[in-house]
Amino acid sequence: MSLKSRFKKLLPRTIFGRSLLILIMPILLLQAITTYIFFDRHWEKMTSRLAFAVAGEVATMAEVLEGEGGQTQIDGLARYAAQNLDLLISYVPGAGLEDYQMTNSQVDWRRQMVMDVLSAELKAKVRRPFAIIIDTDEKWVDVRVQLDSGVLLVSLPQRRLFSSSSYIVILWMIGSSIILLAIAILFMRNQIRPIRRLAVVAERLGRGLDIPSSFKPEGAWEVRQASRAFLDMHERVKRQITQRAAMLAGVSHDLRTPLTRMRLQLAMLPEGPDVEALKQDVLDMERMINAYLDFAKGEGGEQPVRTDLRVILDRVVAGMKRQGADVHLEMDQDLSLLLRPVAMERCLTNIVTNARKYARHIWVSAHHIENGELVEICVDDDGPGVPEDQREEVFKPFVRVDQSRNASTGGVGLGLPIAREVVHAHGGQIWLETSPHGGARAVIHLPG
Ligand SMILES: Nc1ncnc2c1ncn2[C@@H]1O[C@H](COP(=O)(O)OP(=O)(O)OP(=O)(O)O)[C@@H](O)[C@H]1O
Ligand SMILES: [Mg+2]
Known part of the structure; x- marks a missing residue:
């Protein structure tokens, strides 16, 4: 050191x-x-x-x-x-x-x-x-x-x-420094309180929580300036989210209507290999549109509540097992966190589904780390893994390592981007590594 x-x-x-x-x-x-x-x-x-x-x-x-x-x-x-x-x-x-x-x-x-x-x-x-x-x-x-x-x-x-004056001088010196310190502590406390409050609000924003209405810029000029910037940013983000939701509602309606019409018309055509192929295409399109819209919708304003992460993981893993996957689950006793349960379940499902798609065995673990300041969720598999230069790429929308958007090998490439958005909205981090089991390892860190 x-x-x-x-x-x-x-x-x-x-x-x-x-x-x-x-x-x-x-x-x-x-x-x-x-x-x-x-x-x-x-x-x-x-x-x-x-x-x-x-x-x-x-x-x-x-x-x-x-x-x-x-x-x-x-x-x-x-x-x-x-x-x-x-x-x-x-x-x-x-x-x-x-x-x-x-x-x-x-x-x-x-x-x-x-x-x-x-x-x-x-x-x-x-x-x-x-x-x-x-x-x-x-x-x-x-x-x-x-x-x-x-x-x-x-x-x-x-x-x-x-x-005898020596005593008095020393007493006076000790006394005066205590008085000075007391005054300093009193004043510093008042100066630091707004900074602390700002830190709490910033951290809430990071987790996607609302800013408490009692929060207003106060304290020294610099702190007030920063608080104001935060409030502005929060307003802007909120406005963007509302705009996006409104636009999506429109797009969703506009796209689905012609598709439904096409499906109806296809149903009336005589059976045949061409018609079958067209039907499959329409189905794929519907599936993709739904996926895009889900992604674009974001976490949809779900409010965080104190949730037991164990329950969510149990449900995700049970779902996978029902589909015949071999999943091994290992968790700490107490994993109660401030979460948006639906979004978090979707995020974890996306990751476990990927593992299932590319591997035979899956290991899921959730533990407290860093003295309980973080919860680490690891999803390991023994599949081919993700090449190192692709590990950041695959978190971008529509990026797939095998590049085929064919229904037989899976989805549209939105699973990981959605997962990352959910984790970020919780103030956490997600990334891919090499698993000790040979395949891919997805790591999620959530504030505990
Ligand atoms: N566990 C894994 N093992 C190997 N490759 C993976 C794994 N997880 C993700 N990938 C790679 O990352 C790409 C992106 O994953 P992502 O979940 O975003 O999309 P997808 O699974 O292809 O489609 P979607 O999840 O939207 O149905 C995948 O296409 C795959 O190539
Ligand atoms: Mg996926």
Whole structure:
């Protein structure tokens, strides 16, 4: 698989999904860049400044206590620190760092980072052994410094070390993207609804169904334009069908009347081989005219209904068997489809009749394929098959491989064209292949 098609597979399939992606990608990218810059620059700088200040204060305290008479001033120093620096300090003479609990509770990466920065600052400024204990629950940080004759304990609230604005910035960024997305989804939905509706209508037209009267052009200009074009096309097709039906009714009447007259006159003539031949010709002509008219009439406005394809196939195959054909039928359990039953039966009869005409054994099968999206009907036979260069040709009206339109070898060459028209009116496809049984295979795909 090429890179391009792999990439295409990853893309969402619907317009909705794609347009959301187009919106989300830049937002995410922007947020990622902003977050990176914020943390890399602003947050780190803030943290190191805060740590710098705290470390400086702790170092000053340590210096003062270590100085001459320093330890006598501890009370004053503690008061001063509590009032002005937000630090609680005390001094334990004679103690060592090892007298205190040293293990730190588990901290998240953000606190850990602050601790590391503070640790580095303290190391640089205090230059004595020290320990930092962070208390996640109480929101206090304890710094203990080993002095020459005791331990200096400093407790400071965590807010002296953490800049709280970082949370707000991140929350704001997440919040704003959620709001943006929500608005985008709302608007996109409304924009896409008319396109979806148009797709449904187009698909109904393909199946030869009527357009629901509630459908009217709406949405963005392009979509309205396309909808209007569809409605126009639908009108034109309907008009053509009505015209064709009217013309056929006339032609049918005009042709049949002289033929009937001829048949009557022939019946009155004395019997003889010439008269017999003429009678046969008239019969052939009648049969052909009927076939042409049937074809030209099309599916005749039959409305689609939910039908069990199994019933139709059963009937077609039973009919063939009655005529002595050897037909093997195999079907899925549930084949309920939206069909025009009479037209579909005619289509299938045409195909099975062809197989019967040219072969001895017939295999008919109907199955769901493509996860039930399609129903595939195959009609196989073990006859001579249709030459590859003729497989499209024979779907044209009046085309026959053997070219004889003689009654003894069969019809007029309208069986397959009619079958194709019916299948197309159902939104399906029909074509010929080579059968695994050696003869021809007709394949029909119908939307499931
Ligand atoms: N199963 C088949 N095996 C071999 N040839 C076939 C088969 N089905 C169709 N053909 C060829 O395709 C041609 C066209 O078929 P089509 O059904 O359209 O017409 P027809 O059977 O000759 O006449 P009609 O069906 O109108 O009575 C046939 O004349 C035949 O040559
Ligand atoms: Mg035929």
